[in-house]
Amino acid sequence: MNFEIKNNNVLKQKADCLVLPIYQGKIQLDVVQEFEQLSNNLISNLLKKGDFSGKVGETLILFNVPNIATSKVLLVGIGDRKNNVINSVSKISQSVANQLSTLNSKQLSVLMPDLAKTHVYTFVRRFVEEVIYHCYRFDQYQSTKADSIKTEKIVLSITDKTLVTQAELGLTHGSVIAKGVATTRTLANQPSNICNAQYLANSAKQLSKQFSSIKASYYDEKALAKLGMNTYLAVGQGSQNESIMTVMEYHGAKDKTSQPIVLVGKGLTFDSGGISIKPSAGMDEMKYDMCGAATVYGVMQIVAELNLPLNVIGVMAGCENMPGTGAYRPGDILTTLSGQTVEVINTDAEGRLVLCDVLTFVERFKPAAVIDIATLTGACIVALGHHYTGIMGNNDKLIEQLVAASNQADDKAWPLPLDDDFQQQIKSTCADLVNSAGRDGGTITAGCFLSRFTKNYHWAHLDIAGTAWVSGAKKGATGRPVAMLVEYLLQQAH
The missing domain is CATH 3.40.630.10 (Zn peptidases)
Structure with missing residues (x-):
């Protein structure tokens, strides 16, 4: 599985699945609000009905959303806007990883939440480490393998280009560390x-x-x-x-x-x-x-x-x-x-x-x-x-x-x-x-x-x-x- 950092509008990114972070409450990220206009207020209606709350780690898969290029949209709750999202990155990442086999998508485009410059490195590094961690399988001695995850690429979209350098460093470190952790687990297993x-x-x-x-x-x-x-x-x-x-x-x-x-x-x-x-x-x-x-x-x-x-x-x-x-x-x-x-x-x-x-x-x-x-x-x-x-x-x-x-x-x-x-x-x-x-x-x-x-x-x-x-x-x-x-x-x- 490969990861990539891009400074772009995630709604225009070609992908099999769009991943959107959703806060609890009415105030959402600018890109999410743009998504709302395109989808006839789909998210706000889900929040009003209680079908989705935005609690940390909560997920909901949407299919065939109107006016959206991707065939699937994964909503991921990131909690109260007042809380530091860094404290929730482990749970958020695990929730995304747990949905990969269900999504059956080769490429995901993930909108990153609002991040201060001091936090973007940590968030990206932990996100990459955690997703790879939860996708790990030790099945080399099993005659019947578990269903493999089809995801080949995850693109992390950063809306603020001043954060790209730190995000890329977090991606580099996170990928290498995740690989080393997997090596350790395989040796120990x-x-x-x-x-x-x-x-x-x-x-x-x-x-x-x-x-x-x-x-x-x-x-x-x-x-x-x-x-x-x-x-x-x-x-x-x-x-x-x-x-x-x-x-x-x-x-x-x-x-x-x-x-x-x-x-x-x-x-x-x-x-x-x-x-x-x-x-x-x-x-x-x-x-x-x-x-x-x-x-x-x-x-x-x-x-x-x-x-x-x-x-x-x-x-x-x-x-x-x-x-x-x-x-x-x-x-x-x-x-x-x-x-x-x-x-x-x-x-x-x-x-x-x-x-x-x-x-x-x-x-x-x-x-x-x-x-x-x-x-x-x-x-x-x-x-x-x-x-x-x-x-x-x-x-x-x-x-x-x-x-x-x-x-x-x-x-x-x-x-x-x-x-x-x-x-x-x-x-x-x-x-x-x-x-x-x-x-x-x-x-x-x-x-x-x-x-x-x-x-x-x-x-x-x-x-x-x-x-x-x-x-x-x-x-x-x-x-x-x-x-x-x-x-x-x-x-x-x-």
Whole structure:
């Protein structure tokens, strides 16, 4: 599906379907009023009769409207004129996307609502991202495909030509981000018998072929052992699939040696819980325990496609946590790459064992900042539900920047505290740390554990256990928090 920005009169645009934004109340956009004159006050009559109200996200398809060139007209409610339409763009976009299969139209001409110059970039970017998001299908393993959407092109009509430049920038960013989110979702949706650590490494190799600006390298179990990444290796001991850490390097800054931003993604391609095995109900969703790695992959694709003037390094920490004769056990004491020792209390608290070694490993890049992304704790769902990604870290400015980026990208995040009271909970009687401190404050104590390995740089931890995928009839990866991280990188680039 392609998008295009045009500065024109939408009523004269050739298209199969005309999409008109309708406010609640009598006062409408100038073009809508012109439409009213041509159609014998069709919209005002619908509003008077109560057949259409203009509430945000409400839709109504009209056929064979008199004096209108297009065969179909889609009315989309955008709410009260006093409200900021930016706050409603997600719902508006979803409503349009949901109607595409019904409309059966190859080309849509969409009238953009009134937008201030400061808002047009955000509206266009979010509109494009959301429409593509809701048109996404993961059906490569289905013998019978869902009905495909016939829409090939959506033209966004801007009546004020002074807004075209910002609208086109929003379109460029929105299209590339939407593509990256779709890539992340597809990678995360892969079944575990297909997607293992080697699959992640191969995917990075393909990305490096697609973009010459990305260099990919790999660390197999032999290389990880040579480095001394013992806790990482312990997690994968029970699996027949090899643990592999994949590193993607992008040097887009003028100074190729300047400090990079490092992204670390947890890549548990399946998490059975190991010896501390999970309940069977819902265990199929543990293929999503690599959504952190999938996020890093999607972000790196976007960074390369946008040619951002930054140095960015992405690490996918791939492995599989399975029970078996070689599996690590509760009670084991492991020595991390940093030299700190960990008493294993629960083999299902494995993500932090993988990440702690990677967080030590990335010190070699002398990073400006390190952000790890992980489906780390079910406790984060208890704290923040499925709406907010949890954020912790050791640098207030970095946390503030990420929260601001989450708000700008409409990819919500919320900061949680890290302090000495929680640090007390991860003390061990026979090692430096325990890998699990129980239910109370579980998200924060996991963050406290990681913080012990990040003292030499600015660091933030994103717990995406509640936001990376949805369950039930619409089970699948969401692609979060790709948009938030890209917004953060865009702000750093400018």
